[in-house]
Amino acid sequence: MDGVPNVTRADAAAAVRNPLAFIAARWTPHPRTVQRAALAPLVMSVIIVVTGGAVRLTGSGLGCPTWPKCTDDSLTTTSEMGFHGIIEFGNRMLTYVLCAAVGWAIIAARSQKPYRRSLTLLGWAQFWVVMSNAVLGGIVVLVGLNPYTVAAHFVATTALLALATVMWQRTREGDAAPRPLVGRSVQQLVWVMVAVSALLITVGTVVTGAGPHAGDSSDVPRMPVDWEMISKAHAVLAWIVVTLTFALWFVLKAVDAPKGPLARTRDLFLVLLAQGAVGYIQYFTDLPEILVGLHMFGSCLMWIAVLRVLLALRERPEETAPGLPAQEYDATSVSMAGPR
Numbered sequence: 342m343d344g345v346p347n348v349t350r351a352d353a354a355a356a357v358r359n360p361l362a363f364i365a366a367r368w369t370p371h372p373r374t375v376q377r378a379a380l381a382p383l384v385m386s387v388i389i390v391v392t393g394g395a396v397r398l399t400g401s402g403l404g405c406p407t408w409p410k411c412t413d414d415s416l417t418t419t420s421e422m423g424f425h426g427i428i429e430f431g432n433r434m435l436t437y438v439l440c441a442a443v444g445w446a447i448i449a450a451r452s453q454k455p456y457r458r459s460l461t462l463l464g465w466a467q468f469w470v471v472m473s474n475a476v477l478g479g480i481v482v483l484v485g486l487n488p489y490t491v492a493a494h495f496v497a498t499t500a501l502l503a504l505a506t507v508m509w510q511r512t513r514e515g516d517a518a519p520r521p522l523v524g525r526s527v528q529q530l531v532w533v534m535v536a537v538s539a540l541l542i543t544v545g546t547v548v549t550g551a552g553p554h555a556g557d558s559s560d561v562p563r564m565p566v567d568w569e570m571i572s573k574a575h576a577v578l579a580w581i582v583v584t585l586t587f588a589l590w591f592v593l594k595a596v597d598a599p600k601g602p603l604a605r606t607r608d609l610f611l612v613l614l615a616q617g618a619v620g621y622i623q624y625f626t627d628l629p630e631i632l633v634g635l636h637m638f639g640s641c642l643m644w645i646a647v648l649r650v651l652l653a654l655r656e657r658p659e660e661t662a663p664g665l666p667a668q669e670y671d672a673t674s675v676s677m678a679g680p681r
Contacts, residue, residue, distance in 0.1 A: 378449035383505035392486035398403035402556030404429030408479035
């Protein structure tokens with residue numbers, strides 16, 4: 342058995358001064374390890390959305406009535422706070438798990454050889470979004486679950502999902518300049534779909550903010566909008582996204598696009614169908630809590646699927662060594678299919 346190398350005083354000083362560089366100098370993770378590390382924050386982001394929904398749907402939003410402590414005298418939940426305190430405090434603790442997942446992704450990205458600065462920056466961007474959203478979550482509690490702050494809390498988590506999805510995709514790509522797999526017309530169609538999807542999620546937070554699930558058993562003010570009207574607007578936006586996805590799939594088939602964009606578009610269409618079914622069922626059954634929670638989960642999957650369609654429109658191979666010719670690609674159509 343090999344002995345444990347001695348850690349000198351200089352090593353200890355270097356570790357304190359720049360721990361990421363210290364680890365990177367002594368560890369090179371396998372590419373699959375980096376991919377799994379990048380996937381961890383994405384999975385945890387979805388989990389924390391679902392558990393946050395459970396906090397709201399069980400009326401546990403003020404289970405811990407203050408922040409950052411659970412009560413004025415206790416950092417953790419107490420037996421007197423019962424079930425609601427456990428639910429709310431448990432969700433707070435998952436924030437630390439999410440932070441650990443983001444930290445692991447940053448360490449793995451920083452230690453990869455060759456060093457990829459873009460991956461590390463994506464990891465740090467997630468870290469700061471998590472920190473900002475944690476503070477925003479505390480503000481949500483301190484202002485008594487004001488629906489506008491609750492909506493902002495969810496939108497920030499949606500931004501975190503976007504960053505985590507991009508980082509996960511980038512771990513499976515090279516650092517060469519992106520090459521489009523479709524033409525500009527298709528890219529523009531997808532960007533419109535992304536924009537409408539973002540609007541759909543935003544309007545969904547208004548539906549929740551105006552709806553009956555306030556997050557606490559007490560009388561929490563709701564957004565002063567007509568819930569029926571905003572729910573119908575949300576449904577219209579959902580149908581627009583479905584229509585754009587359907588149109589995109591036909592366009593990709595017509596121009597004989599690569600399998601990647603086609604597969605991601607098909608996945609998105611299936612997610613949208615499932616999400617739409619849940620949405621309509623919950624609407625006509627007076628919003629049962631379990632279906633609302635499932636709809637929140639579906640919202641995360643929908644947003645990830647939309648972003649995966651966008652990211653599938655280009656490829657980023659490994660950087661070509663200097664002096665080697667770049668590979669040429671044929672195009673079915675310059676305006677529609679783009680380089681193949």
